[in-house]
Amino acid sequence: MIATNATVFVVDDDAAMRDSLRDLIRSVGLRVELFDSAQDFLRSERLDVPGCLVLDVRMPGQSGLDLQRRLNEAGVAIPIIFITGHGDVLMGVHAMKAGALEFLTKPFRDQDLLDAIQQALDRDCAAREGRAATEAIHRRFASLTSREREVMTRVVGGLLNKQIAAELGTSENTVKTHRHQVMEKMGAKSLPELVRMADRLGSLITKS
Amino acid sequence: MLAMVQESLSWLREWAESNPGTFLDKYSLVMAEVARIEGRHLDAIHLYEQAVRTARENGLVQNEAIANELAAKFYFSLHNETSAYAYLRNASYCYLRWGAIGKVRQLERQHPQLKEQDKTRGPTSTIDAAVEHLDLGILIKVSQAVSSEIVLEKLIDTLMRTAIEHAGAERGLLILRRGEQQQIQSEATTSQGGIVVSLQESSISEESIPESILLYAMRTRENVVLSDASVQHPFSADPYILRQHARSVLCLPLINQGQVTGLLYLENNLAPNVFTSSRVAVLKMLASQAAISLENTRLYSDLQEREAKIRRLVDGNIIGIFIWNLKGEIIEANEAFLQIVGYKREDFVSRHIGWVDLTPPELRELDERAIAELKATGIAQPFQKEYFREDGTRVPVLVGCALFKLGGNEGVAFVLDLREQKRGEEELRKAQTELAHVARITTLGELSASIAHEISQPLGAVGNHASACLRWLNAQNLEEARRSATLVVEKVHRAGEIISRIRALAAKTPPQTDWLDINLTIGEVVALAGSELQRNHVSLRTVLADDLPSVRGDRIQLKQVLLNLIINAVEAMSRKTEGLREIQVSSQKVTEIASVSNESALHYEATGQVDSTHVLIAVQDSGPGLDPGRVEQIFDAFCTTKPQGLGMGLAISRSIVEAHGGCLWASNTGQGAVFRFALPVRDGRKQ
Numbered sequence: 075m076i077a078t079n080a081t082v083f084v085v086d087d088d089a090a091m092r093d094s095l096r097d098l099i100r101s102v103g104l105r106v107e108l109f110d111s112a113q114d115f116l117r118s119e120r121l122d123v124p125g126c127l128v129l130d131v132r133m134p135g136q137s138g139l140d141l142q143r144r145l146n147e148a149g150v151a152i153p154i155i156f157i158t159g160h161g162d163v164l165m166g167v168h169a170m171k172a173g174a175l176e177f178l179t180k181p182f183r184d185q186d187l188l189d190a191i192q193q194a195l196d197r198d199c200a201a202r203e204g205r206a207a208t209e210a211i212h213r214r215f216a217s218l219t220s221r222e223r224e225v226m227t228r229v230v231g232g233l234l235n236k237q238i239a240a241e242l243g244t245s246e247n248t249v250k251t252h253r254h255q256v257m258e259k260m261g262a263k264s265l266p267e268l269v270r271m272a273d274r275l276g277s278l279i280t281k282s
Numbered sequence: 283m284l285a286m287v288q289e290s291l292s293w294l295r296e297w298a299e300s301n302p303g304t305f306l307d308k309y310s311l312v313m314a315e316v317a318r319i320e321g322r323h324l325d326a327i328h329l330y331e332q333a334v335r336t337a338r339e340n341g342l343v344q345n346e347a348i349a350n351e352l353a354a355k356f357y358f359s360l361h362n363e364t365s366a367y368a369y370l371r372n373a374s375y376c377y378l379r380w381g382a383i384g385k386v387r388q389l390e391r392q393h394p395q396l397k398e399q400d401k402t403r404g405p406t407s408t409i410d411a412a413v414e415h416l417d418l419g420i421l422i423k424v425s426q427a428v429s430s431e432i433v434l435e436k437l438i439d440t441l442m443r444t445a446i447e448h449a450g451a452e453r454g455l456l457i458l459r460r461g462e463q464q465q466i467q468s469e470a471t472t473s474q475g476g477i478v479v480s481l482q483e484s485s486i487s488e489e490s491i492p493e494s495i496l497l498y499a500m501r502t503r504e505n506v507v508l509s510d511a512s513v514q515h516p517f518s519a520d521p522y523i524l525r526q527h528a529r530s531v532l533c534l535p536l537i538n539q540g541q542v543t544g545l546l547y548l549e550n551n552l553a554p555n556v557f558t559s560s561r562v563a564v565l566k567m568l569a570s571q572a573a574i575s576l577e578n579t580r581l582y583s584d585l586q587e588r589e590a591k592i593r594r595l596v597d598g599n600i601i602g603i604f605i606w607n608l609k610g611e612i613i614e615a616n617e618a619f620l621q622i623v624g625y626k627r628e629d630f631v632s633r634h635i636g637w638v639d640l641t642p643p644e645l646r647e648l649d650e651r652a653i654a655e656l657k658a659t660g661i662a663q664p665f666q667k668e669y670f671r672e673d674g675t676r677v678p679v680l681v682g683c684a685l686f687k688l689g690g691n692e693g694v695a696f697v698l699d700l701r702e703q704k705r706g707e708e709e710l711r712k713a714q715t716e717l718a719h720v721a722r723i724t725t726l727g728e729l730s731a732s733i734a735h736e737i738s739q740p741l742g743a744v745g746n747h748a749s750a751c752l753r754w755l756n757a758q759n760l761e762e763a764r765r766s767a768t769l770v771v772e773k774v775h776r777a778g779e780i781i782s783r784i785r786a787l788a789a790k791t792p793p794q795t796d797w798l799d800i801n802l803t804i805g806e807v808v809a810l811a812g813s814e815l816q817r818n819h820v821s822l823r824t825v826l827a828d829d830l831p832s833v834r835g836d837r838i839q840l841k842q843v844l845l846n847l848i849i850n851a852v853e854a855m856s857r858k859t860e861g862l863r864e865i866q867v868s869s870q871k872v873t874e875i876a877s878v879s880n881e882s883a884l885h886y887e888a889t890g891q892v893d894s895t896h897v898l899i900a901v902q903d904s905g906p907g908l909d910p911g912r913v914e915q916i917f918d919a920f921c922t923t924k925p926q927g928l929g930m931g932l933a934i935s936r937s938i939v940e941a942h943g944g945c946l947w948a949s950n951t952g953q954g955a956v957f958r959f960a961l962p963v964r965d966g967r968k969q
Contacts, residue, residue, distance in 0.1 A: 088739050090773055094746035097766050101753035159738055181742045184749035 079123045080195045081105040085115050085141065086130040086157075095128060095187075102188055104195075112136035116144065124202055126175070126194030128187070131158040131165060139165065142172050151201060153194035157182065211271050214260050222259070225252040229265070230272040287316065303513075307337035307345045311352065318356050326356060334372070341510050341554070347376030351389070370396055379509075379558040434579040435481055441546075441572045442470035442479045448568075449532065449561045451548035455491060458536075458544035458576065464500070466490065467544070491547060492522040492531070499533040500542050506533040507562055510554030530556035534565055536573035543573050602679075602697035608653065610636035613692070622679065622699045624672035637695075640669045642676065652683060660688040666700065678704045711813060740777040744770050797832040800840070800897055800961070804867055807844040811852070818852050818863065825868040833897050833961045835942045840961075843935040843946070847901040847957045850931065854905035854955065864904045872898040872960060896944065896960040907950040916948065935959075 082099050086092045087110055096106045109115040113135060115127075127145075129138040136144075142154055155176045156169050166177040175197070176190040218226065221242075228238045235253065239246040262268040291312060298309035314329030330353035337346035350373035357366035370393055377385040390396055438456055446454050456468040464486055470479045486493065494517050499506045508515055508531040511523050522528070530550040535542050546569050550556040557565075596603050602619030604612050612630040620627060629635045641649055645667050652662035664682035671677050678700040685693040751766035808822055815822050848865060855863045871894035908916065917936045932946075939946040939959045946959040 088743075090743040090776070091739055091746075094743035094750070094769065094773070097750040097762075097769065098746040098753075101750040101757070101762065101766070159734075159742075180738055181745055184746060 079105070079121075080199070081107055081121070081123050081125040082128060082191055082195075083107050083109065083115065083120070083125055083152075084128045085109045085112060085133070085138070086128075087111060087133040088130070091130070098184055098187070099128075099191065104191070112138070112141035112144075115141065124195055124198045126153045126155060126191060126198055128155050128157060128191070131156050131162075131169070139169060139172070142169065142174065146172060153197050155187070155190045155194055157187070208274050211260070211274050215271075215275055217259055218256060222252050222256050225249060226256045226260070226268070226272070229253060229256065230269045284316075284319070287312070291316070302336070303340050304342075307333050307340065307342055307349065310336060311345070311349050314349075314356075315352065318359075323360070330356060330369075334369075338555075341513055343376050343380045343509070343555075344382075347373050347380060347382070347385075350376060367393075367395065375558075379555065381559040434576070434583050437572075437575055437579050438468045438481060439479045441568070441575075442468055443477050445546060445548060445565060445568060446470050446472060446477050449548050449565055450550065450556050451530075451532070452550045452552065453548070455547040456544065457486065457491075457496070457547065459542070464496070464545070488521050490522075492517060492520040492528070494520045495531065495533045496545060496547065499535050499545060503535050503537060503542060505535070505562060505566065506531070507557050508532075509557070512554070527551060529554045532557040532562065532565065534562075534569040536569050536576065538570070538573040538577050543577060546572070602699065603694060604637075604697070605692065605694050606637050606683075607693075608691040610638035612637055619697055622671075622677055622697055623669050629672070642668055642670060652681070656683055656685050656693065660685045664696075664698075669697075677701055708817070711817065736780050737777060740773045740780065744773045744777070747773065795834050795836055797834055798837055798840075800830060800833055800869055800899060801826045801828075803837060803840055804844060804869060804899070807841050807848065808867065810841075810845060811848045814849065814852055815865075818856055820852050820855060820863040820865055822848070822865045822867065825866060827868075827870045830869055830871060830897055831894065831963045833942075833963060835961060836938075839938045840942070843938050843959065844899070844901070846931045846935050850957075851901055851903035851905065851955070854903055858905060862904055866900075866902045868900045868902070870898050871963075872896050874960075894963060896962055898958060898960045900956055900958045902951060902956040903954040905954045907952075908948060908955045910950065913948055913950075917946075 082104050084092055084095045084099070084106060086095065086108075089110070092108050092110065096108055099106045107118075107120070109118065111133060129141060131138040138156055138158075145152065145154075153175045154169075154173070155178065156166070156174050157178045157180060158165070159180045169177055175194050178186060178190065215223070224242060225238060228241065233241070235246050235249045239249045242249070257263075257268065260268060260271055262271060291309070294305060294309045294312060298305040310329050310333035314326050314333055317323075317325035317329055330349060333349040334346055334353065337343070337349055350369045354366045354369035354373060357363070357369060370389065374386050374389050374396060377383075377389070442454055442456060445451065452472050454470040455466055456470075457464050458467045459465075466482075466484045466486060468479060468481050469490075470477055472478075484490070486496065495506050495508075498504075498517075506517075508517065508528075511517070511528040511531050517523055517531075523531070526549075528549050528551050530548075530553060532546075532548040534546040534548075536544040536546060546565065548557065548565070596616045599616055599618035599621075602616065602622045604615035604619045606612050612635070615627060615630065623640060625635060638646075638649075648665060648667045652665060655662045662681075662683040664680050666678065666680055668676045668678050680698040680700055681695055683693055683695040685691075747766045747769040751763050751770065754760070754763035754766055804824060804826065808824065811822070844867075848867070851865045855865075874895040917932050936946045939961070942961055944959055944961040946957065948955060948957045950956070
């Protein structure tokens with residue numbers, strides 16, 4: 075389900091095309107923001123809302139492909155739909171390899187574009203949700219004491235309490251207490267859930 | 283009387299005392315005669331002998347002869363015939379040397395014994411031979427020996443041997459002219475083992491020959507005979523004579539057709555008076571015979587040299603050469619020619635393959651033209667043709683011919699293989715064609731891409747607004763729907779504007795109209811398509827009416843239409859493997875008998891009258907013809923039956939013809955397709 079505040083960003087140098095795209099996208103109830111060049115888009119202050127980018131490949135100044143590369147470099151993860159007046163296969167391949175979601179050749183059918191936009195927004199929402207969840211886990215992990223992190227690392231590594239106690243040079247009971255604290259603070263209801271959280275923390279956990 | 287003699291004698295004695303070389307012999311002879319008259323026989327015997335000796339010593343052969351003759355008379359008067367005949371023989375010999383042949387004959391008539399005595403001495407020596415003897419025996423032998431030799435080396439050898447042998451020379455030189463220079467060609471010397479002839483060529487030097495004598499003989503063309511070079515004579519100062527103490531010297535110029543072709547030089551350093559007049563006579567004959575023979579042998583060796591050069595030319599195998607006759611036979615051919623045509627030499631003999639068989643039938647005309655040229659001028663300028671090879675393939679060649687003699691029926695042909703060159707040309711042409719094609723496609727491609735872009739932008743926008751409009755309507759949002767519909771209208775207008783702008787752009791280059799003779803234009807286009815026709819083995823025939831009125835039109839555009847139709851015809855037949863590949867381009871006057879709206883041949887009829895309305899041009903091929911269901915479609919843009927075609931040619935051609943107020947249509951003839959277009963005679967340009 076698309077969030078109501080989802081926005082489609084259109085970058086095209088042709089005013090007529092730009093306006094008609096706004097008309098079309100608005101007609102399916104989405105918000106649209108228009109930009110007449112890649113630079114214009116990069117300079118803009120955008121709300122951090124779910125969205126996608128409809129990008130003309132050939133433009134004076136920076137091309138659509140240039141913009142895609144700069145966004146990738148800046149770590150901005152926004153799904154891109156390319157539209158082009160020139161059915162250039164090679165360009166399409168480049169764009170898709172660099173992570174574009176769709177490559178449409180003008181004249182395209184309106185439904186193809188709308189479907190692509192729908193798909194892009196879905197993907198962006200999912201990505202945003204994923205990113206939000208990971209950030210929560212990171213926050214919780216940050217709230218653990220160093221002893222609790224040591225215990226958590228070993229618990230998700232599959233060690234028994236007895237083995238952990240021996241490794242950390244403490245009693246089995248103390249380990250049990252720490253383990254309880256960890257489950258509590260991380261909000262994990264079961265050991266498998268804790269393991270999945272550890273996965274999303276990635277390298278962060280192994281360092282501790 | 284004796285007293286008068288005595289007085290003269292006293293003068294003579296004075297002269298003989300002061301200059302014995304010239305006068306002692308004469309004084310002695312007169313004294314001998316005085317002694318004979320006075321009956322002092324012993325004194326006479328002594329004085330006659332002295333006269334003979336001093337005359338001989340001083341080379342005064344005539345005095346020696348007279349002294350001998352008078353001595354002989356004196357002995358006859360004493361009836362001492364032995365001595366008398368001895369003196370008579372000497373007298374005869376001296377007269378012979380002197381050249382007084384009449385005197386010799388007289389003596390022989392008076393004393394027949396003299397002659398008989400000579401005969402018994404045998405033919406080996408010429409010294410005492412009678413004049414009649416010399417004339418025939420030796421001359422025949424010599425001239426036979428010399429004239430039977432045709433090889434230069436052998437001739438010189440024979441000549442030198444004969445000369446040395448018959449003249450009694452010690453050393454002999456043969457000097458021949460080589461261009462402007464005289465050169466010693468051969469040297470012969472006598473030695474113990476006989477005569478040695480060496481054939482070394484060397485230049486003339488004062489070491490080897492008395493140059494002054496040589497130059498004198500050459501200049502005057504006279505024989506120089508020195509009977510004793512050791513005594514005073516005009517050439518005494520010559521360094522060679524001084525050094526070699528030459529005694530008998532003979533130098534004979536060899537004269538052929540008035541030209542000094544060389545010299546025969548003989549010498550004998552041991553004895554004087556060797557080269558007597560009889561010997562000189564023989565040698566003169568020998569020399570003139572030799573001059574002719576030498577000239578002949580020189581010609582012969584020149585011929586051999588030239589023959590060798592020609593052989594080299596033929597066997598060098600740089601170009602193909604063959605010898606032929608007008609009957610069509612190949613008499614001889616070199617390796618290079620055999621390689622070009624792939625035949626063996628014996629094929630021309632055993633299989634009777636002639637040059638006629640090597641020529642493809644349609645090129646016989648070229649041969650006939652060359653033969654006409656040969657008969658007229660003796661040579662045929664090089665021309666391009668093709669030969670059939672043994673394996674049935676064809677080879678392009680350049681052929682030039684020459685008759686051996688004008689009016690003859692044999693000649694030589696030079697053949698250059700053009701395969702490499704043709705391949706190069708073919709590749710070049712292919713590359714050019716490809717380039718032209720690519721350029722055309724690129725230009726057209728770019729043009730259409732930019733038109734497509736210009737149109738597709740507003741068109742895309744229209745699509746988007748229209749879709750949005752539908753969606754607003756579905757959502758009952760009439761306000762937005764109206765706005766979208768307004769935008770659709772606006773954008774459609776914009777697209778229309780772009781199209782009219784492009785049209786305006788195209789209209790900027792109006793056709794350049796001119797009155798033109800369509801037959802001339804056809805000729806130019808046929809020439810232009812020549813290489814393409816040849817490459818595809820297509821023959822083109824024109825059937826042009828010669829009384830066509832001029833039409834008004836753009837020469838370049840009409841050429842483009844004609845070229846397009848011809849190239850299409852060529853391409854239509856390019857996949858045809860059997861039968862003729864033929865194109866016929868025709869022109870005629872016609873009259874329009876109905877409206878041209880339904881473009882069809884039926885609306886024109888041929889006319890010979892002045893009031894013809896159109897000129898009709900037809901391009902007809904012998905290809906597979908048109909798909910009956912698609913005859914009209916082929917004029918649509920982007921409709922093509924060719925793998926590489928753009929489908930623009932006929933569309934453009936039709937629009938050009940229509941811009942000229944004419945029409946272009948196609949139909950099948952049964953043997954192929956025909957494209958016709960009619961152009962109005964009067965300015966029918968649509969305004």
